[in-house]
Amino acid sequence: MKNQTKDDLKALSYEQAFQELEQIVEKLENDPGSLDENMALFERGQKLSQYCTGLLEKAELKVRELNAAAPSAKENEA
Amino acid sequence: MQQGTLFSSISISVGDVTRYLHELLDSDDLLRDVWVMGEVSNASTPASGHLYFTLKDATATLKCVMWKPQVMRLRFPLRAGMAVEAHGAISVYEQGGQYQLYADTIRPVGEGALYQEFLLLKNKLESEGLFDNERKRAIPTAPMKIGIITSPTGAALQDMLNTLRRRYPLAEVLIAPAAVQGEAAPAELVSALQRLNAEPGIDVILIARGGGSLEDLWAFNDEDVVRGVAGSSVPVISGVGHETDFTLTDFAADLRAPTPTAAAELATPDRQDLRERLADMSERLVASTEMKLAAASEDCTQLSSRLERVSPVWAINNQRQRLDDLSQRAGMAWQNRMQYLQVERKGWQQRLMGLNPYSVLQRGYAIVSKIDGQVIHSQTQVALQTELKIQVADGKFKARVTETASGEER
Numbered sequence: 001m002k003n004q005t006k007d008d009l010k011a012l013s014y015e016q017a018f019q020e021l022e023q024i025v026e027k028l029e030n031d032p033g034s035l036d037e038n039m040a041l042f043e044r045g046q047k048l049s050q051y052c053t054g055l056l057e058k059a060e061l062k063v064r065e066l067n068a069a070a071p072s073a074k075e076n077e078a
Numbered sequence: 079m080q081q082g083t084l085f086s087s088i089s090i091s092v093g094d095v096t097r098y099l100h101e102l103l104d105s106d107d108l109l110r111d112v113w114v115m116g117e118v119s120n121a122s123t124p125a126s127g128h129l130y131f132t133l134k135d136a137t138a139t140l141k142c143v144m145w146k147p148q149v150m151r152l153r154f155p156l157r158a159g160m161a162v163e164a165h166g167a168i169s170v171y172e173q174g175g176q177y178q179l180y181a182d183t184i185r186p187v188g189e190g191a192l193y194q195e196f197l198l199l200k201n202k203l204e205s206e207g208l209f210d211n212e213r214k215r216a217i218p219t220a221p222m223k224i225g226i227i228t229s230p231t232g233a234a235l236q237d238m239l240n241t242l243r244r245r246y247p248l249a250e251v252l253i254a255p256a257a258v259q260g261e262a263a264p265a266e267l268v269s270a271l272q273r274l275n276a277e278p279g280i281d282v283i284l285i286a287r288g289g290g291s292l293e294d295l296w297a298f299n300d301e302d303v304v305r306g307v308a309g310s311s312v313p314v315i316s317g318v319g320h321e322t323d324f325t326l327t328d329f330a331a332d333l334r335a336p337t338p339t340a341a342a343e344l345a346t347p348d349r350q351d352l353r354e355r356l357a358d359m360s361e362r363l364v365a366s367t368e369m370k371l372a373a374a375s376e377d378c379t380q381l382s383s384r385l386e387r388v389s390p391v392w393a394i395n396n397q398r399q400r401l402d403d404l405s406q407r408a409g410m411a412w413q414n415r416m417q418y419l420q421v422e423r424k425g426w427q428q429r430l431m432g433l434n435p436y437s438v439l440q441r442g443y444a445i446v447s448k449i450d451g452q453v454i455h456s457q458t459q460v461a462l463q464t465e466l467k468i469q470v471a472d473g474k475f476k477a478r479v480t481e482t483a484s485g486e487e488r
Contacts, residue, residue, distance in 0.1 A: 014248050014352070015220040021359050028366035035374045042367040049360040056352055059247040063239065065230065066254045066273050 009051045017055070021048040093172070100170040103177060109168040114140060114179055115187060118160045123149065131156060133164060133179070141178035142166075148182050151322065153291055161187040189292050196299050200326055203301070208308045209329040215313040217333055220347055221281035223250045225274035225312065227267060230255035234288040234317075234338035241339050246346035252277060258287040263297035271306040271314075282345050283310060285327060286317040286338035298325035307331055317341030439471035457482045 009017065024045040028038060090098075103109050116133030123129050127146035132139050142164060144152075156162070166181035203209060224242065228235050230253065242249060254270035257263040267285070274283050285307065287295065297303060298318045307314050308330040316331035317338040328334040335341035386392055431437055435445065446454045447467045454460060464479045 013220070013222050018352075018356065018359070021356075021363070025359055025362045025366060028370060029362065033370075035370070038367065038370045038374075042363065042370075045360075045363040045367075049356065049363060052352075052356050055248055056349055056356065061239065061243045061247040062250040064250075064252060066252055066270075066277070 009047060012051070014052060014055045017048050017052050021045055021052065024048070092175075096170060096172045096175065099177075100172060103169055104167075111165075112168060112179075113163050113165050113190070114142075115161070115163045116140065118156050118162055119158050121156045121158060129156065133162070140168075141171075141176055142181050143171075143178055144181040144184070152184060153289070154186070156184065163187055163190055186291065186293070192292055192296065196326070199299065199301055199304075200329070203304060203308075203326065203330070208304070213308065214332045217313050217315065217345065218281045220246075221249055221345060223252060223277075223280045224345060225252045225254060225277065225280045225283040227254045227256055227270040227274065227283060227285040228287060228338065229258045232258065232288055234258075234286050237288075237337075237339045238284060238286060238317075238342040241342035242346060245343065245348045247349070249346065252280065257297075259290065259294045259297055264300035264303050267297060267300075267303045268306045271303075271310055275311050280312050283312050283314045284317060284338070284341045284345055285314055285331070286335075286341050287319065288338060289320040289323065292323075295319050295323055295325055298327040303327060304330045315341045315345055436471070439469070445469040457484060 012020070024041050027033070028041055028045070033041070114133055116135050119132045119134055119139075121129065121131040127149060129144040129149045129152075131142050131144075133142055134140070144164075144166075162184050163186075164179060164181040165183040165185075166179050168177060168179050170177050207213070226235065226238060228238070235253070239251065242251060252274065254274050256266035256270040258267070271283070271285070274280055285298075287298065295318055298316075304326040307316070307327050313332040314330075315333045315335055316325070316328045317335040317340055318325045318327055319337075321336040333344055335344050439445070445468075447469070448454065448459070449465050449467060451467075452459070454466065460466070460479045460482060462479055462482070466477050466479065468475050468477055
């Protein structure tokens, strides 16, 4: 775990973020680890959890039509 | 014998003869399982839901009935003048005194030929291994990018988009529009598959169309389309027609969904499940961290009490206590010693008192001496008439010896 900031969360898909969260929880549950390490894991886990929640609750389906002239027509709820 | 025809023949009842005919027809292999082609007339569906109609051609008519369960599966409404092929069994309606076709399937004329074509192509592609299970790719569980091939104006597209919005709005959808019926459909479907395959990062492709007649769905049995689906580098889920419709595209796809909506469901996880799993995981995150913290604080308490024990303050306090201890003990020892000495001194005093000769006089003894002060220890020191001084506790007096004798008197 290097210097991971909020920005590199954005590059993660929901699945990737959730998997990392899962690994962190398993590590916290099973490995002794140092306090510093554990607190760092916890903070990272909290961020991942918030990020996942954000994705789940705020996501809006992005729809675009291929070969249409405008390649990014963001669609709102119909 | 001559009279027999007139009188002796045993007549049988209408019911018996009808039942006889019934059994006769039912035992005929051809009539039990037959396709009949004709033009529809007099179609009616009373409240019972059963369908009554007549098939006719230039030379004859045939009464037909279809029971409600089969009617519900009918893909098109039956109208007078339609040329159809009806499948079923010819049997007898005893109360009405008529034979009729009990139909279970009805298809427009021509579909039969299409079906033959379908079977031929299916056998061919199957023997090439195009439909083999080993070819099927796994569908990703949480796709980021979903390609959809369908008509941009069809209800199927809206059904799928609504389903995706509800279940999994995290995804991005790329629609590759294509005609899904008519002559242009196969080429457009193939092109849509190619375009989506050329797009980077597509996780899964849904190829879909709402329900329709076998003819309407025909593009999905086109050889090029089927090969395109089988050859797609991205996994394909098909959702063509209704549950009962099977197209060759379905066989070639990595996963067959019964409807477009079901295809969208099979392609995505449900947001509600994700929410629950996430909540569970967050709870475990907090709980496990709290455990770690509690353990760490326990360690901390233990360490600091160990630290106190090795610290100089502890040592000084320890020495101080020892000092207190020693001085207390010193005090005690001194006191004890003094007490002992006092007791000893009293003992000596008493013993000293015992040695004072005058104290013996108190107990009734007396000191006898001659006039010159010589203390008498023996009878040999005195003679008769010797004058003696007698000292007792409270004074003295004089006396004379009147008798002497040797030996001890007890």
